[in-house]
Amino acid sequence: MPSFYLALVFLSWVDWLDGPRLLNGCVSRLFFFSPASFLLYLRLPRVDGGCGCVGGAGDSKKEGKESAELEKYWQVVRSNPADFTGWTYLLQYVEQENNLAAAREAFDKFFSYYPYCYGYWKKFADMEKKLCSIEKAEQTFERGVAAIPLSVDLWIHYINFVKLHYKDKEDYYTKVKNLFERAIESSGQDFRSDRLWDMFVTWELENKNLKEVTAIYERVLQVPTQLYGHHFEKFQEHVKTHLPKDILSTDEFLQLRQQYMESMRKATPVGPPGQSGDEAGTAQMEIDEDDGDAPPPGVDDAPPPGVEDATKEDTKALKNDNEAKYIRDKVVEKRRELFKANEAEVGRRWAFEEGIKRPYFHVKPLERLQLKNWREYLDFETQNGNHARTVILYERCLIACALYEDMWMKYIKYLDTAEPEKVNDVFRRACTTHLVRKPSISLAWAAYEEKHGRFEEASTILAEMEARIPDLLEPTLRRINVERRRGCPEKVEELYRKCISQTESTSLKSHFAGKLARFLHKVQNKLEDAKEVLKEALDREPTNTRSFTRFRTSWKMPRKS
Numbered sequence: 120m121p122s123f124y125l126a127l128v129f130l131s132w133v134d135w136l137d138g139p140r141l142l143n144g145c146v147s148r149l150f151f152f153s154p155a156s157f158l159l160y161l162r163l164p165r166v167d168g169g170c171g172c173v174g175g176a177g178d179s180k181k182e183g184k185e186s187a188e189l190e191k192y193w194q195v196v197r198s199n200p201a202d203f204t205g206w207t208y209l210l211q212y213v214e215q216e217n218n219l220a221a222a223r224e225a226f227d228k229f230f231s232y233y234p235y236c237y238g239y240w241k242k243f244a245d246m247e248k249k250l251c252s253i254e255k256a257e258q259t260f261e262r263g264v265a266a267i268p269l270s271v272d273l274w275i276h277y278i279n280f281v282k283l284h285y286k287d288k289e290d291y292y293t294k295v296k297n298l299f300e301r302a303i304e305s306s307g308q309d310f311r312s313d314r315l316w317d318m319f320v321t322w323e324l325e326n327k328n329l330k331e332v333t334a335i336y337e338r339v340l341q342v343p344t345q346l347y348g349h350h351f352e353k354f355q356e357h358v359k360t361h362l363p364k365d366i367l368s369t370d371e372f373l374q375l376r377q378q379y380m381e382s383m384r385k386a387t388p389v390g391p392p393g394q395s396g397d398e399a400g401t402a403q404m405e406i407d408e409d410d411g412d413a414p415p416p417g418v419d420d421a422p423p424p425g426v427e428d429a430t431k432e433d434t435k436a437l438k439n440d441n442e443a444k445y446i447r448d449k450v451v452e453k454r455r456e457l458f459k460a461n462e463a464e465v466g467r468r469w470a471f472e473e474g475i476k477r478p479y480f481h482v483k484p485l486e487r488l489q490l491k492n493w494r495e496y497l498d499f500e501t502q503n504g505n506h507a508r509t510v511i512l513y514e515r516c517l518i519a520c521a522l523y524e525d526m527w528m529k530y531i532k533y534l535d536t537a538e539p540e541k542v543n544d545v546f547r548r549a550c551t552t553h554l555v556r557k558p559s560i561s562l563a564w565a566a567y568e569e570k571h572g573r574f575e576e577a578s579t580i581l582a583e584m585e586a587r588i589p590d591l592l593e594p595t596l597r598r599i600n601v602e603r604r605r606g607c608p609e610k611v612e613e614l615y616r617k618c619i620s621q622t623e624s625t626s627l628k629s630h631f632a633g634k635l636a637r638f639l640h641k642v643q644n645k646l647e648d649a650k651e652v653l654k655e656a657l658d659r660e661p662t663n664t665r666s667f668t669r670f671r672t673s674w675k676m677p678r679k680s
């Protein structure tokens with residue numbers, strides 16, 4: 120019995136290091152004081168990966184049943200990764216079972232094929248929050264916005280998550296502000312990003328940062344968005360509601376106030392017409408003497424209690440109102456110019472934006488009119504827009520058209536001229552994630568690398584393509600030619616022999632044998648090796664007349680000196 124209790128103490132020490140376990144919603148640590156509590160421990164949800172996260176488990180029979188059910192869902196997507204519906208069933212199952220380890224495996228694999236499904240990133244983050252920790256959920260959101268940075272919805276979910284769970288932290292404002300800035304930088308140029316901009320404005324208003332609100336409006340008034348007019352109306356309301364000195368930067372406020380003072384001097388004559396300079400000066404002094412009882416600067420000029428000077432108060436208020444109105448008008452007038460220019464840009468794009476019916480990713484094919492609209496919109500932006508705006512539009516297009524090779528190639532063709540250092544990244548995203556089973560774009564990538572003298576990269580791309588699509592011969596043949604052009608005859612011979620050994624068709628074996636024999640004879644000057652290859656081909660397929668003819672021809676040919 121003492122050893123039993125010793126084991127309990129040891130397990131409770133391990134539990135202390137391992138992290139908290141949930142027992143009916145309460146944190147439980149070091150509670151092993153009896154055999155009964157030990158049995159309770161055995162029934163608790165197990166910790167996943169030593170991170171203190173509930174992995175969702177029951178007794179062994181239930182676990183076995185769950186594993187069998189889970190394996191059935193996995194078999195569907197393993198046999199056909201393009202079965203999107205099969206993936207949704209798998210993800211629904213792991214969500215319902217609250218099995219975090221299984222969920223992580225399923226979601227990670229799903230996102231390797233479909234990273235643009237922003238709704239599933241949110242579901243995954245919610246599971247991490249529920250079954251593990253806030254930190255893990257935040258990491259999941261970070262992965263999500265890295266995979267699909269243009270998703271306004273995902274950024275909004277992420278920001279709301281941080282606002283909810285970090286409001287008691289010292290760096291709360293800075294953290295949320297930085298997240299807003301990242302979101303605006305990534306997706307603020309999207310035509311449908313208005314909710315994000317409004318959310319940013321509301322956040323700064325809640326924190327009474329009126330100057331920051333003005334700065335945000337200044338930025339959004341230059342971005343073509345769907346609700347561009349709404350932003351200008353809200354800006355005018357913002358200017359009308361608050362004092363100019365509270366909403367403007369110090370430099371702009373002082374500059375506009377100086378303009379107001381100068382305009383007042385020009386509008387107010389110094390003295391009556393025909394009056395000399397001395398007389399005018401005297402008159403000005405007489406006017407100033409009316410305020411001779413004014414208190415020194417910095418001293419409150421309010422009258423004593425019980426004494427009212429309504430005339431002076433009204434005059435001062437009138438002066439302040441005139442100044443504020445002048446500054447407000449100038450502020451709005453300046454931003455109206457931005458609004459008008461932006462309105463023109465929106466008008467040029469409105470018809471294209473109206474034609475986009477499905478801006479999000481889906482495996483279902485797009486209608487022809489949708490594809491036509493995207494192509495025409497991209498052509499328009501390429502010819503009339505700036506580079507940053509054109510890139511944003513291409514990235515938006517590739518969310519909706521991720522499964523279309525021609526759209527990726529159109530983007531690559533544009534970048535090859537405008538920003539060639541990014542071409543490789545776009546090729547990689549297309550070939551290794553979205554178009555894994557489509558050979559044309561991978562072959563184009565290999566050709567692009569070889570064109571720029573990167574033979575090793577081209578060969579690697581083709582080798583990876585062979586592994587992804589083993590029943591396709593084209594990558595191997597392209598790879599053979601790449602190795603031949605880079606001057607690696609040993610590699611060429613190795614690849615030809617690999618084709619002969621791995622091909623099941625006897626006629627194809629003979630075909631590759633003929634190619635190899637010709638290469639050995641003509642390029643490497645190995646006539647005997649060439650004969651041996653052809654002889655083996657004849658042994659495999661004695662009726663192949665082409666192999667027999669090649670063999671006779673090579674036998675009669677003298678060895679090259």
